[in-house]
Amino acid sequence: MITSCAPSKEFLLKRSSSIGIENGYIRVLIKKMDSRVMLFSKSRMKITEIDNREIKYNCKGRKIYFYPEKLKKSILIESWGSPICVDGKYYRGAIKLYNVLGKIYVINVVSMSEYLYSVVPSEISSSWDIEAIKAQAVAARTYAFYHFMKRRSMYDLDATINFQAYKGISVESGITKRAVDETCGKIVIFNNKPILAFFHSTCGGKTSDDKYVWNGDDKIYLCEVGCDYCKDSPHYQWKDKITLYEIRQLLKKRYGAVGIISDIVFRKKSGRICSVIIRHKNGNVRMTGNDFRLLFSQQRVKSLFFSATKVRDGLILHGHGWGHGVGMCQWGAKGMAEKGAGYKVILKHYYRGTRIIDTLRTRYARR
Secondary structure, X not given: OOOOOOOOHHHXXXXXXXXXXXXXXXXXEEEEEOOOEEEEXXXXXEEEEOOOOOEEEEEEOOOEEEOOOOOOOOEEEEEOOOOEEEOOEEEOOEEEEEEEOOEEEEEEXXXXXXXXXXXXXHHOOOOOOHHHHHHHHHHHHHHHHHHHOOOOOOOOEEOOOOOOOOOOHHHOOHHHHHHHHHXXXXXXXXXXXXXXXXXXXXXXXXXXXXXXXXXXOOOXXXXXXXXXXXXXXXXXXXXXXXXXXXXXXXXXXXXXXXXXXXXXXXXXXXXXXXXEEEEEOXXXXXXXXXXXXXXXXXXXXXXXXXXXEEEOOEEEEEEEOEOOOOXXXXXXXXXXXXXXXXXXXXXXXXXXXXXXXXXXXXXXXOO
């Protein structure tokens, strides 16, 4: 069984400049590799076996290569004075390596603030109004803290848009770091628990109730909200054509024997596609609207807020917005900020019935 441990006491003492959640270390899966992984630091780098704390390397200035077939034990890599380079990309904090069924799992152990220094500019433009960026910082912190509380055995979230984008040091900027620092410790809660703070690019005029997008718990604070603030988004309106052949090929990859398509039925709730029935020669495929959207690239079916017109070889889609439509509309946050709204007003608009608390003043522990 694979277990996890915290970085060394020396590492924690070196980096413990704050309290509360900002002193919590979040574990981010940045890579799964079935080939070699290269690590490097310009400063001293120490490699320790996690299980027995045996130091295997303690030096500086060398590139270290790890191969799946040679990595028998889980290890911790730490550096002092410089970030750690992983295959050409630099990260703050420490790195853990695990061998999981022949793949190297590369996990970045980093403080919450340092994690957000990269997430915020990865998710929102650094050129936007500071209040919109602060709203993004608090939403991203809340989202990370929600997953931090889940107690996953190896990592808390990954670095992709499956959770929220995390690209290392290269994307950091002064304005986004300022937004993170000036909202330090702030999270959004509902019923005294951190919310699942979903966000998306553009809602197209109104956000979506989460129950119409995903199966599962209906979260009261993720309800439909009117939004008159995202009209400047380049994705506010869009148009695309998808062919029946294209749909069939995508379905065959997922479901196998899909015959020639005879009909597609879209069912809507509050203007958004919530379910899809695709009738074909060999039967029917039933799927959620969001699963249908995710069949295509992000640039194609941009949202579930669309109407479809049938043509001879496919469908013409006329849509609004980009993304799943749940939670905070980022372009809406931009528009609200430009009209003078502060980040707290923005967050409370999109996450209804919530409160914003300062975890630096609240004893908030992982449960």
